[in-house]
Amino acid sequence: MAESRKLRMGLVGGGPGAFIGPVHRIAAELDGRIELVAGAFSSSPEKSRAAGLSYRIDPQRAYGSYEEMIAQEKQRPDAIDFVVIATPNSTHLPVAKAALEAGIPVMSDKPATATYDQVLELEKVVARAGLPYGLTHTYAGYALVRDARALCAAGEIGPVRKVVVEYLQGWLSESIEASGQKQASWRVDPKLNGPGGCIGDIGTHAFHLLEYITGLDVIALQGTLRSVVEGRQVDDDCTALLKLSNGAQGILLASQIAAGEGNGLRIRVYGEKGSLHWQQENPNTLTLRRTAGPDETRHASGGYLSPDARAVTRLPGGHPEGYFEAFAVLYREFAEWLEAWRANKAEAPATLPGIRAAVRGMRFIERAIESSRTGQWVEF
Numbered sequence: 098m099a100e101s102r103k104l105r106m107g108l109v110g111g112g113p114g115a116f117i118g119p120v121h122r123i124a125a126e127l128d129g130r131i132e133l134v135a136g137a138f139s140s141s142p143e144k145s146r147a148a149g150l151s152y153r154i155d156p157q158r159a160y161g162s163y164e165e166m167i168a169q170e171k172q173r174p175d176a177i178d179f180v181v182i183a184t185p186n187s188t189h190l191p192v193a194k195a196a197l198e199a200g201i202p203v204m205s206d207k208p209a210t211a212t213y214d215q216v217l218e219l220e221k222v223v224a225r226a227g228l229p230y231g232l233t234h235t236y237a238g239y240a241l242v243r244d245a246r247a248l249c250a251a252g253e254i255g256p257v258r259k260v261v262v263e264y265l266q267g268w269l270s271e272s273i274e275a276s277g278q279k280q281a282s283w284r285v286d287p288k289l290n291g292p293g294g295c296i297g298d299i300g301t302h303a304f305h306l307l308e309y310i311t312g313l314d315v316i317a318l319q320g321t322l323r324s325v326v327e328g329r330q331v332d333d334d335c336t337a338l339l340k341l342s343n344g345a346q347g348i349l350l351a352s353q354i355a356a357g358e359g360n361g362l363r364i365r366v367y368g369e370k371g372s373l374h375w376q377q378e379n380p381n382t383l384t385l386r387r388t389a390g391p392d393e394t395r396h397a398s399g400g401y402l403s404p405d406a407r408a409v410t411r412l413p414g415g416h417p418e419g420y421f422e423a424f425a426v427l428y429r430e431f432a433e434w435l436e437a438w439r440a441n442k443a444e445a446p447a448t449l450p451g452i453r454a455a456v457r458g459m460r461f462i463e464r465a466i467e468s469s470r471t472g473q474w475v476e477f
């Protein structure tokens with residue numbers, strides 16, 4: 098029988114001034130199936146308590162550290178059902194490991210870990226624990242990304258020949274880390290972020306989107322990573338040529354020094370019969386262009402969309418859905434999985450990014466760095 102109570106979430110990260118932690122909270126709660134009840138919101142116990150007050154949770158459950166949260170929650174009859182990880186990358190593995198080894202499922206933000214070695218360890222921990230693990234590649238939650246994926250799978254554009262994916266941001270065009278900007282400071286520090294800067298932060302999103310929509314694997318790449326802003330220790334501008342498992346080729350651009358850009362994630366997939374065009378700054382339309390015949394603009398919530406896309410739209414046509422809703426789609430799928438897993442050990446839904454995407458994303462970073470260092474093509 099389906100559970101009637103809300104699932105209880107414990108959030109790690111999302112302290113005062115944080116970006117993505119509060120987004121996780123809003124998205125997780127959007128469908129009324131999940132409730133934030135506990136957290137270790139900051140590495141500073143004082144700030145964690147202050148965040149607990151702002152989230153209006155029981156002050157007793159705003160913990161000083163994630164270790165304390167896990168230990169204390171395990172004692173409670175109303176313990177958290179899963180842990181969300183929304184901290185800088187270097188903490189992802191220790192938090193995930195602590196939660197999974199304590200028997201608590203995990204929903205983690207990307208990149209899955211700071212290094213490739215760490216994700217291999219995480220993969221083993223997830224397998225050993227046998228618990229749900231989800232990865233919030235947000236863009237996989239957009240209805241028209243689901244539609245593009247379904248159209249590719251149905252052969253609507255024919256076999257894929259070429260993919261162009263770009264993720265261009267401009268917010269790191271200057272050394273804002275020098276003035277202590279919170280989000281920039283840890284992202285340019287290899288100890289907190291990992292060795293891949295822009296390639297890890299947004300290149301992994303572009304990489305995931307390409308594989309998610311096309312259903313193809315990247316099998317080789319040649320990458321060039323640069324640090325354009327003086328003194329920066331990680332890359333901030335990346336270009337990669339890709340070979341895909343069906344013989345198609347791709348190009349991936351990721352940059353955080355693309356001055357003037359906001360969150361310019363855009364993908365074009367070219368098949369033998371036509372192409373698909375989607376961009377996240379205008380996410381409610383997908384264009385399908387055919388070599389023979391007129392262009393088709395597909396709107397989110399259109400009754401003609403694929404069932405996978407219709408399943409994740411909430412509003413009638415013309416009412417824009419965006420970032421929060423896409424994020425919430427991943428949470429709804431995670432909640433459904435968690436309940437089904439409890440009932441009958443159900444497998445992960447194919448639409449929700451998980452440990453496979455985690456490993457591939459980290460491998461992508463590692464391979465791109467290696468290729469940039471040697472100047473050679475590298476196998477994936």
Ligand SMILES: NC(=O)c1ccc[n+]([C@@H]2O[C@H](COP(=O)([O-])OP(=O)(O)OC[C@H]3O[C@@H](n4cnc5c(N)ncnc54)[C@H](O)[C@@H]3O)[C@@H](O)[C@H]2O)c1
Pocket residue numbers: 109110111112113114115116117118137138139140141162163183184185186188206207208233234235279280283298
């Ligand atoms: N899915 C997405 O589209 C998306 C978007 C932005 C960020 N992210 C990812 O989310 C993570 C956080 O990014 P952000 O931009 O929110 O960073 P942020 O700096 O804004 O927030 C990080 C938060 O984690 C807290 N923190 C640090 N160490 C901690 C610890 N040991 N215990 C508890 N809390 C701790 C900080 O105090 C802060 O509140 C990163 O891994 C990033 O790559 C994903």
